[in-house]
Amino acid sequence: MLIEGVVVFQENLKDRFRLSKSTFDKSIELEHFFLGTKDIGNDAYEQFLLSSTKKAKENTSICNFLHVEVFSFDIYKQILSASDNKLRLAIWYDEANRKLHLARELFGTIPLYYIHIPGEFLFFSTSLSSIAGNKALQGYLDPNESMIVTYHRFRMDLRNSDYSRTFYSQVQNLAPGHILSVSQAGESIERHISFNNEKWAGYSRPEDFSPAIRDIFSQSVSASASDESLLVASHLSGGLDSSSVSTMFKHIYPSRPLHTIYHRNDSKEMDESLYSRSVVSKIGSIHHEVRQSEDDFDLIQLHTSLFGEPEVSTLSPSLITSLMPYARNLGCSILLRGSAGDSVIGSGMEILNNSFREKKWADLKYYLEKRVPHFSLAKNYPDWDNYSFERQFDLVLQNFLYHRFSESRNKPAGALFALYNEVNNALGVSKSYFMKRAFGNIVKRWMQTSVAAPQSILRDEYLQLPQSEESGIVLPRSLRGDLDPRHQEYFEDVFTPRAVTATEQQFVLGEYYGVKNRAPFLDKQLFEICMMVPDSIKYGSGKGREHFREAMRGLLSDEVMERSSKATLASSHGQKITLRLYEQAKSFLNDSKLVWEYVDRRKFDEQVSILKNDKIPYPEKVRTWFHVTRTITLASWLEWLAETKNQAV
Template identity: 45%
Template structure:
């Protein structure tokens, strides 16, 4: 396949080579194999094919010029550097508004586009077929959660433990020195602990990024896990080379940074792992989505007007109420008062999700009040507060786009809806889950992680992104996941004897809406001020006045962190876009 020598042998293997089975049997077997990418030529049809596994762990870029040539590579920068490709390079102008608007088809469902019009990426779980004239793509992986439907609740947990350990084992096979991200949360702690369970005598390095924010501080839990598994714990201090890291990432990717915050700390973690000789750096990426927590039951019961089940589920949540920090005297309240607060919070979320006229809100009140004993004054008080907060939040975000008003976003060619294409014959109720697990943002994060793995020589891997593990969790009933209200009860049960109870049974989690995101965005901005002043290309796309408004919002300490998440993303992505446009210019490519 001609992959470059900096890509380790364990990334691309010969396991896709034809076996004694027939040609068609070999192709079909790719659907359930561990093969990451495969390529072959069919002499009978004079066609070339590419396959990419379900979670897109390795990117596969290609360009097809009819009757001229077809080229593909796991590296976009290598592909665009080819002499034959360069005459066909042109920036996809429709990608730029989508990139700095964080919405639209390209953001939510298109996982095949790049920032170049004629260069695409093979969709994960799909088969791409090419002849001299055309390129076609179709899903080649079929999800089958039904094969697990016969299991009992105990058997589900046993099978979950087996598959999870198997995935961690496969992700770390043939590695001498093991590394693992360890945030202190359930996912990364489970991965790190499973490593020790599988390799009782191997050296394990764990990497924790301490938080300066009280809301996001998980150090206590990370240290407890590290001590329990006897890993060598490394604390990664915040990096101070945000702009330089962004420039390096852009040069490696050939595209702007996919993330919403500076990649500097991620680079520093990989460099530290590299200096320690780690072969692999495992992480808990995707755990929340793939495993699930059963909280969908609460929303479903409300929408289905099953208020008895709705109340039953909320009463279970009392012991794990995620907003206890807002109530300093929580531990002194009796159960009824605690339940009333949980009910208020749940109803507030449902009111917030309900948009419409006063008459519709009144209709909603009439439906719920006989069952939930909620007063009219409280109902409309909360509804009005929701409306005011929503308006304030919308004003804070400033429509979510800072594109220049004289630019009209061109939707470009409509690509396949990637998450929807994977559903196949599965019921429609699975679509929301697929949208979450296979969001294009998730796929592009995996692609860029692979590029960084190649650069630093440390394989960055996510054991939760496993087909069988995902299918099993699709099959497990939400009531088993919800458990006694803690959520993810099935996974917690499967981790008995592997993960310490301090983390396994904790019902709270650090919030991402903290000062940490603000600091990272503003640090990058401060480092980039001179750079932005000297750059002209980015202001051809971004409204400079709107960008400065976002900076002022980020700097305003009176605005809650939760209302500034989009602001951080828009600041970071504007700088990322500027870096990429300047990189194109330095390479002689026209933007």
């Protein structure tokens, strides 16, 4: 699928940016405007409204869901606001005023990039790769250093900054939920999404929220696969999200076949087959257990050419990619996923940090007591089950406090000391626990069985660059608009740059493999209602996500319903695939020159040494895996870009 076009504001640029009609299935061609589409299909789940108004009031439209005449910007906005998040892209060109409007839906399912040189032209496309290969655009495609710095700093792409930036100096990404309006006089951007939270304002109890959540989630799953002539597959990891998607599908369509696909691997920490099989037994799906591709580096190079930007994954993408060709070979046209469930649904665990930050010590104690049966580090204590509840609670409390003080270590000494005294008076801080953990970390580092990996292995000159000011759209803040500021944290969880980019890249891969990726959790109403559920209800008995568990009660298998654990990539699996990727890419890195203009080769080699050190536990290698993988993906993009520029047509 490709949607691409240009509007020119200078007469002498018309020939330079002229697009060939033969490249597209359908097109709109006016004196200063061209828009072409290829393979947009007729899918009600992915609606497009691509329209123009000629000077003589004649309307031209490419639309796959209705026939309308868009004679004004007001009509355009009405259609956009009434789409209920199904109108993925809306483009309207007003020839009389030579003004172009571009819009994306809330979750940014389909990307839309543009280059705007004020007073000259605006070029837009759903494909970065297509932009990179366009000879007329080569002067606008220098690598964006600020984006590279963000990409290559650990967890930096989970922070929300200027959304419009891309890896290209003058290419911008249109913010989801926004309209960009461009004319010869300049550009403006505004949010077109509004939220209707008031309908749930009177809800206050779990029994209020859960039936409504179940109904909304059911509608979203149904809409994701409403064409009953299409065969459907579902990624079933065994987690609450993917299990709920698969289960709800079979609840809605009991007579339709469903192929569930589980990734099999040799890591004990990643083994969730018990949970996935319990779901299969409950819903009667056609189940497949597959192993992921081991062609890690080849896949990264393929993905780079498709995305036109580096892979967003912080580990080898083969885990995700193996699903799509497998589903296609089964004859499936749709692949359901549990993507974004964690963020859209929310866990309620924020209540712990909020209680600490607001110094509500009685509340913190109350909620931590609920957490005791679900303590994630219980496996570190062989006699845990024989401990008294008081002893268990003390370990849960001290572990929580240890992490909070570690996060606060950059505070002024006086403020940190005052906080310590206040916490100690209210809850009691175990000096022996803190000293034991701190001393243990020192010993491990001395014996080289522990590491304190840096946040980045970029060259020093890039690490010293001043942080760029937020001059564009900060997506969570802009989308929230005038909603209560207490919702800001929720918006930040859902609309992180990495999450939105992952959704965009899944779309691109789905187009390549011929399988539609569908994520039912990316639903506007579901987002709205879960935003209104109090953290205390979400937290529930201490497992978290209680509001959604109750919504799925009676449908989910008992094993998934009651689980509080979650598989972790900080395991032998993460180690295995990162080491394998490095070995496959080693000669490529040795031959590459471009990546070492940004990444410090000495720092990288240190990370490789850590990667190969079997004495260091897996959880302490997470940053190392990030540095190794991100260096390889960045190198792949830089080399691809240089080659693409040389071959541009």
